[in-house]
Amino acid sequence: MDGAAIQALVLDAGGQAFQARQLEHWIFRHGAADWDACRNLPRALRERLATRARIRDSAVVTVDTASDGTEKLLLRLADGETVETVIIPDGDRLTLCVSSQVGCPVACVFCASGLDGVRRNLRSGEIVEQVLHARDRLAAAGRGIAPARLTNLVVMGLGEPMLNLDALVAALDRIRDEEGIGLGARRITVSTSGLPDRMRRFASTPHSYNLAVSLHAADDALRRRLVPTARATVAEIVAAAQDYFAQKSREVTFEVVLLDGVNDRPRDAAALIAVLRGFPCTVNLIPWNPVDRIAGLRRPSESRVDEFAEQLRRGGLNVTVRRQRGADRSAACGQLRLRQLAPGDASAPQDSRSQRPPDFG
Ligand code: SAH
Ligand code: SF4
Numbered sequence: 001m002d003g004a005a006i007q008a009l010v011l012d013a014g015g016q017a018f019q020a021r022q023l024e025h026w027i028f029r030h031g032a033a034d035w036d037a038c039r040n041l042p043r044a045l046r047e048r049l050a051t052r053a054r055i056r057d058s059a060v061v062t063v064d065t066a067s068d069g070t071e072k073l074l075l076r077l078a079d080g081e082t083v084e085t086v087i088i089p090d091g092d093r094l095t096l097c098v099s100s101q102v103g104c105p106v107a108c109v110f111c112a113s114g115l116d117g118v119r120r121n122l123r124s125g126e127i128v129e130q131v132l133h134a135r136d137r138l139a140a141a142g143r144g145i146a147p148a149r150l151t152n153l154v155v156m157g158l159g160e161p162m163l164n165l166d167a168l169v170a171a172l173d174r175i176r177d178e179e180g181i182g183l184g185a186r187r188i189t190v191s192t193s194g195l196p197d198r199m200r201r202f203a204s205t206p207h208s209y210n211l212a213v214s215l216h217a218a219d220d221a222l223r224r225r226l227v228p229t230a231r232a233t234v235a236e237i238v239a240a241a242q243d244y245f246a247q248k249s250r251e252v253t254f255e256v257v258l259l260d261g262v263n264d265r266p267r268d269a270a271a272l273i274a275v276l277r278g279f280p281c282t283v284n285l286i287p288w289n290p291v292d293r294i295a296g297l298r299r300p301s302e303s304r305v306d307e308f309a310e311q312l313r314r315g316g317l318n319v320t321v322r323r324q325r326g327a328d329r330s331a332a333c334g335q336l337r338l339r340q341l342a343p344g345d346a347s348a349p350q351d352s353r354s355q356r357p358p359d360f361g
Contacts, residue, residue, distance in 0.1 A: 001053075001125070002170065013048040015041070021179075027055055028128075028180030031135050058129045063137070064336055072336050073133055077102070077126055081119055082337050083158050085130035087137065087150075094138075095152040097333070098130040100168055101159025104334075106193045108214075108227050110257055112291040113158040113334030116341075121164040127171035130157075131181055153183055156191045156212070158334050162198035169205050176207060185209050191255065196232050196240035203247045212253040212284070213241050217263045218271035226263065238275055245280070252279075257286045258305060260298035269308050273315030282318040285309055289332035292339070 001009065003024065010020035019041055026032040026041075033056055035046040061082070062074040071087040083099040102119035104111070131153070138148050153175060155161045161168045172188055175181045189210035192199060199211070217223040220233050232240075241252045254276065258264045272283065285308065288299045300308075309319045 002174070009049070009053055010045075013045060013052055015045045015049075019045065023049075024180060028132075028174065028177070029182075031132055031139070033132075033136070056129055056132065058126060058133070060133050060137075062336070062340065071137065073130075073137065074336055074340055075130065075133060077122075082340060083122065083126070083130070084333065084336050085134060085157060086333075087134050093151045094149065095154055096131060096134045096150050097154050097156045098127055099157030099159050100127060100155055100161040100164050104159045105163065106160050106227060106229050108193065108216075108257075110226065110259060110288055110291070110294060110297055111334065112294070112332045112338050115291075115293055115334070115338060118159070121167060122159070124167040124170035124174065127167065128174045128181075131175055131183075135181075150183060152187045152189070154189045154191065154212075156189075156333065158337065160193050160195070161190050162192045162195045162202065165198055165201060169202070172207070172209060189253070193227055194230065194232055194237035194240075196236045199237075199240040199244055203244045208248040208250050210250050210253070211241065211244050211248075212255055213237060214257070215254040215272075216256050217268060218275040219268070222263060222268070226257075226259075234275060238279070241281070242279055251281060253282045253284050255284045255286055257288050258300050258308065259288050260300040260304070262297070264300045264304055264308050266311060269311040269315070272312060273317060277316055282320060283312055284320050284322055285312075286322045289335075291332045291335055 003020075006024055007017055007020040010023060011017070022040060023038060026038040032038050035050045035055065038046060057078045058075045060073050061076045064072040064074070069089040073085045073087070075083050075085060077083065081102045083102055085099060086097040088095045088097060099122065101121050103117055104114040105118040107114040107117070131150070134150060138150070155168065168190070172185075175183050176185050176188065185207045189212050190202070191212040191214060193214045202211070215223070215234065215237065216226045218234050223234055224230060241254070244250070245252050256263070256272070276283065285305060287305050288297060290297075290299060305321060309321055312319045
């Protein structure tokens with residue numbers, strides 16, 4: 001619910017407008033998970049509210065903690081579906097990675113999230129609740145993670161956020177709101193597999209979030225093999241990213257998931273340089289995290305990743321390399337959910353894609 005809907009709810013339950021604002025503070029600022037926690041609301045009002053609405057619709061079912069402090073939360077939604085949200089400590093940053101859909105329809109060949117297609121979009125509240133659950137976790141006693149507050153948010157979990165744009169924008173508005181969760185737009189990054197029309201619609205929304213674009217390859221034929229459902233060309237995707245930069249003055253990041261012998265060759269770096277040179281952007285190289293059910297792909301060696309990065313730098317591009325986090329656990333996004341869906345059977349091929357390794361000649 002947005003502010004107006006919460007106000008209507010409270011008025012309908014016999015409360016007043018200022019109590020609606022108090023309720024928003026309880027839920028989003030203080031993290032109240034049930035009505036009794038909203039202590040300065042009269043008991044009778046709380047009881048009437050409880051018959052009309054629930055504060056939370058999802059629950060944490062599994063917490064998977066890696067030795068580097070990364071925590072993966074598996075959440076069960078009201079209809080029994082599950083999504084992942086991941087708390088990633090990194091120096092003085094504490095980043096939360098949230099999901100936008102249950103599964104993903106884009107079906108990139110290297111990704112666990114799209115292996116079983118998409119089940120449905122998340123509602124905006126289900127996106128916001130991922131932040132609330134993560135904050136509960138951080139508030140729990142006895143944790144060694146510093147800082148104790150979330151500093152950044154990335155929409156890089158399950159799903160293609162641009163295919164759930166209205167709910168995403170409503171959720172980000174809620175997460176950004178200074179009266180509530182208060183994580184500013186500058187600290188929020190949305191990652192997309194590259195849907196130019198949606199990227200432009202996203203650019204036309206009022207707030208300036210950071211944009212990350214999963215490019216993976218600058219050659220159209222190769223990119224289509226990695227992102228088989230993509231309809232836009234590389235040139236169209238890069239043009240939409242440039243428009244986002246022009247409109248928002250926010251530097252765009254291009255993500256490249258590096259696969260050994262597939263898109264990590266000198267000529268792949270040269271193609272990226274040719275497409276991105278002159279555009280003030282950053283290329284984030286992500287060495288592939290292996291996925292149980294995906295055969296035929298390999299993570300490149302560290303030296304290959306370094307050489308690739310160096311070639312891009314010599315070509316004039318800003319480059320960062322993502323260190324693998326949560327490596328001893330289900331590091332790849334979507335992997336924890338898959339393991340939960342098919343416990344004990346994680347290595348068994350269950351769809352045609354995993355039985356037949358992708359053909360990269
Ligand atoms: N659907 C959006 C956002 C979610 S995926 C998108 O594709 O951008 C977030 C990032 O994780 C993308 O860059 C994606 O390519 C990357 N990714 C997915 N599976 C991965 C894996 N197994 N190893 C490394 N990166 C992966
Ligand atoms: Fe979907 Fe992103 Fe995974 Fe591709 S990489 S299948 S777009 S979640």
